[in-house]
Amino acid sequence: MNFKLLPASFGAILLSIHTSFGQVTENPKVEESSVPYVKIKKVELTDANTVIYLQFIEPKAQKQPQFRSQPRMSPFPDSRVPQFPQQGIGQSQIWLDPETRLYKPGEIDKKFKFIRAENITTTTKTSVANGDTVDFVAYFERLTPGIEEFDFYEGRSSNGSQSWNFYGIHVKNPLKKEPAKSGKPVAKATPPAKKPAAQPAAKAPQKPAPAPAPKKDAEMAVLKGTIYNAKTKEPIAAQLSYTESGDTLQIRSSSGKYRVGVDPGERYKFRVLARGYYGSSFSLTPADSTGKSFDQDVYLTPLIVGETILLPNIYFEMSKYTLLPESYEELNRLVDVMRDSPTVKIRVEGHTDNVGDFDKNLELSRQRAESVKNYLIEKGIESSRIEAKGYGGTRPLTKGSEEERKKNRRVEFVITEM
Structure with a gap:
């Protein structure tokens, strides 16, 4: 399906279908995102779902995308979004990975599953012509009231594709107020007296059959931190790269802050680079710790004469x-x-x-x-x-x-x- 042929009003119609009720956050604050060409336009919290309205803008062929060759950096397998063409060939292929999850930052057990999507495929790739805009909607399980910041994790990178990951999405989602209890006591009906019946012989209590173990989703830990100038202690724009399951993954941060989903079963070597600074590296083995959240700040030495x-x-x-x-x-x-x-x-x-x-x-x-x-x-x-x-x-x-x-x-x- 070529999105260039879609009527210009189709996206606007989609955005108006689900505005019946719920807590709505327009243009939510997003602390970090893995790509510049996909934006979160709105998040709506209904009684049943977390509804995320997104917009994809296909970069024009004459402009080299900033992240064109960067692979994906998310913790789920078999990603296919989007495969960038060579310059001059005005098409990309997009889809939304059905393994996408929402997480509360630092609390990986609090995850919310993907349910369905509108105006974007989840099983096959769809071509998007140069310069086209695609508005689409993703439905997830309802965020627990009180969670007012969450992360959007898509599939793991492969074959040069790039994931759509958003970190620190701020929404309105206050805790629900408990209903006030009535002060009037309720009279209880007195049951009629009955002649006690003969009690049958007591049976030995039976041990209930164990419930089947729930199927585990892909487990994940989170590494986060800030990259600083070692002299001024101020955050700096930098790039963090690492290898996971044979894929070389990269994330760029304009603010110096970063957040990465990591597999507890992997061993990692992270490399941090910034123009005008001498790079650094560090290792991480999540399995060596019982926690699921790791903090690692990095200090880079500036390249200046006499240093x-x-x-x-x-x-x-x-x-x-x-x-x-x-x-x-x-x-x-x-x-x-x-x-x-x-x-x-x-x-x-x-x-x-x-x-x-x-x-x-x-x-x-x-x-x-x-x-x-x-x-x-x-x-x-x-x-x-x-x-x-x-x-x-x-x-x-x-x-x-x-x-x-x-x-x-x-x-x-x-x-x-x-």
């Missing part, structure tokens, strides 16, 4: 300067920074602890800094942009215990020119 930035995951063979493969991910992040900022020049600095021969430590630290420099050059970074220096044990971070002194064995880089 010293630690390379936290650089490893060498014991007492040697040979890089171990575990170092490559961190070094590749530095390569990306150098490529994205072609005018940046750096000085790689090697450091050791102060145990052992002073001169040997000084030479080892210089060789390790040279190893990092050589790796960057092999990846295509010009040698003129990289200086290497070793300081041995002359610049310790700590003089505490043996465990603390391990921090002195490190590799850093300093931005010398931009």
Whole structure:
């Protein structure tokens, strides 16, 4: 079905069908959304349903969509929405995943199932012509009164498709007031006296048959946090990426705040990037915790002249300067920074602890800094942009215990020119 052929008034008719009664929130506040081209226009809470009115606007072919190649980032399987065409081919294919759920943020047990949709398919793809607008409606189970913020989670990404996920949707949904109790006592009828009948022999109580276990929906946990400038402590726009079930997933946040649905059975490695900052990474294994909500704030160091930035995951063979493969991910992040900022020049600095021969430590630290420099050059970074220096044990971070002194064995880089 090609939505370009739909009458222009069809969407408006749909939006007027379900306005009989209920709590209505026009243009609700949405804290974060995974795509810019789908908007929530209205949320209506009837006695039976949560009704969400949405609008899809097909990006024009001559404009490159901001999220064109970004995959989906939701916790449910087999997503197919929408598959972007190559530039110049003015069609996308859309549908609404029937596994979509509504959740109360941080309380994953409070979920509300999808029931049906209008003006959008849920089992097959539908083509949408370049520049077209599609108004559609999704019905879910009724939000519990008192829940005035919820998340809309669609299907998991696959094959380059993009989910429609909305986080922090604010609606009017106050708690229902209890009906006032009548103060008048109600007289109870006195039953007529009866001659007691002979009591039958008591039977042993029978244990009721156990009820069948309810079928579980796809379980999910939530990771949320804010990405900050490490110097000013102010939130910054950034991109968070990770891999789940073989899919590389990404989410961009213009406010610095992010919220991600994660599978408790997966192990995650998150990478956080922002233009003008040195990226960071962290790991998460939801199964290691009994909770279903995780908080992780991230602090990124700005790329400014004179700034010293630690390379936290650089490893060498014991007492040697040979890089171990575990170092490559961190070094590749530095390569990306150098490529994205072609005018940046750096000085790689090697450091050791102060145990052992002073001169040997000084030479080892210089060789390790040279190893990092050589790796960057092999990846295509010009040698003129990289200086290497070793300081041995002359610049310790700590003089505490043996465990603390391990921090002195490190590799850093300093931005010398931009």
